[in-house]
Amino acid sequence: MLASPNTVQAATEPNNGLRDGLADPIKVFPIVWYDGRIVQADDVDIHVMTHALHLGTSVFDGIRGYRVGGELRIFRLRDHLHRFRASAEVYGMKLPLDPDEMAAEVMDLCRRIGPPDCYIRPIAWYGYGPLGLVPWTSAPIHLMVLVMPLADFFGREALGEQSGLRLTVSPWRKTPSRSLPSWVKCGGHYTNSVLASSQACREGFDEALMLNDRGDVAEASCENLFLVKDGRLITNDRDADILPGITRNTVLEIAEEIGIPTLIRSISLNDVRAADEVFLTGTAAEVAPVDSVDEMVFASSRAGSVTRSLADAYSSVVRGIHLKAHWSEAC
Numbered sequence: 513m514l515a516s517p518n519t520v521q522a523a524t525e526p527n528n529g530l531r532d533g534l535a536d537p538i539k540v541f542p543i544v545w546y547d548g549r550i551v552q553a554d555d556v557d558i559h560v561m562t563h564a565l566h567l568g569t570s571v572f573d574g575i576r577g578y579r580v581g582g583e584l585r586i587f588r589l590r591d592h593l594h595r596f597r598a599s600a601e602v603y604g605m606k607l608p609l610d611p612d613e614m615a616a617e618v619m620d621l622c623r624r625i626g627p628p629d630c631y632i633r634p635i636a637w638y639g640y641g642p643l644g645l646v647p648w649t650s651a652p653i654h655l656m657v658l659v660m661p662l663a664d665f666f667g668r669e670a671l672g673e674q675s676g677l678r679l680t681v682s683p684w685r686k687t688p689s690r691s692l693p694s695w696v697k698c699g700g701h702y703t704n705s706v707l708a709s710s711q712a713c714r715e716g717f718d719e720a721l722m723l724n725d726r727g728d729v730a731e732a733s734c735e736n737l738f739l740v741k742d743g744r745l746i747t748n749d750r751d752a753d754i755l756p757g758i759t760r761n762t763v764l765e766i767a768e769e770i771g772i773p774t775l776i777r778s779i780s781l782n783d784v785r786a787a788d789e790v791f792l793t794g795t796a797a798e799v800a801p802v803d804s805v806d807e808m809v810f811a812s813s814r815a816g817s818v819t820r821s822l823a824d825a826y827s828s829v830v831r832g833i834h835l836k837a838h839w840s841e842a843c
């Protein structure tokens with residue numbers, strides 16, 4: 513077992529990333545799509561008896577838009593919206609729009625806002641109804657889309673190009689999927705990530721690395737983990753209680769395209785210790801090199817040739833410059 517976060521030299525740099533900037537993002541683009549209409553965010557009234565407020569019954573997704581010249585390119589919009597629908601279905605929520613209809617509303621909202629690089633958050637929830645545990649029989653479903661500015665999630669640019677992430681192994685274990693399915697983005701499930709991430713940040717780290725209940729590595733609080741060992745890319749899958757991210761899938765596809773061998777298998781802390789390079793992937797985090805996990809140091813990750821080439825390729829793929837142009841939809 514690794515040293516506890518309390519005994520480890522913690523990062524001292526402030527987190528200047530969007531995680532701080534997100535405190536009041538809706539002030540930047542104050543309009544939202546809500547139950548079929550574009551309204552001012554301040555005009556949205558949410559009832560005190562909202563089921564999701566009491567019991568965590570919301571589902572959501574996170575999508576990125578990148579400004580490329582005069583256009584906003586939205587990356588894998590439909591894949592995110594299909595995942596959103598799948599999350600909703602697990603909770604018996606029948607969304608009023610299908611993924612294509614929602615994509616049209618997202619594009620319309622983005623055209624009206626005209627944001628720079630941004631984060632798009634579709635969210636659905638059970639509203640005002642009896643607070644029983646079977647909401648689909650009586651609580652109404654609400655649907656909203658928010659757009660917020662997003663440049664560099666972890667604020668690494670502010671810390672200088674040479675800076676990778678400092679992680680700590682969380683004392684909070686990832687909820688097993690047989691209790692809460694890890695592939696479902698439900699608000700209630702994320703209290704597990706909130707505990708892990710908050711503790712890591714309190715200790716001065718950038719992010720928490722979570723183990724599953726079997727003691728294998730699962731993922732970070734909202735990113736997937738990749739290792740590079742002897743030129744091969746290694747990541748785990750749903751069996752490790754992860755959310756199999758869309759960024760993870762994109763990176764695996766890029767690796768195949770540029771000839772980096774990949775291996776999908778469970779990952780132990782010893783595998784992490786032995787890795788040449790380590791990085792995280794996520795819609796918000798993109799491809800984020802890891803400098804250290806507690807006392808394990810991977811100083812080569814940020815300069816590492818595999819991480820670097822995947823991060824560079826990812827940055828052009830999301831902007832529709834390179835590979836799979838259909839993944840990046842212009843609006």
Ligand code: PMP
Pocket residue numbers: 574705731732733734735736754755756757758759760793794795796
């Ligand atoms: N794991 C968790 C728990 C997440 O919340 C996220 C963010 N959606 C990811 C991994 C990365 O997924 P994606 O690449 O689809 O954003």
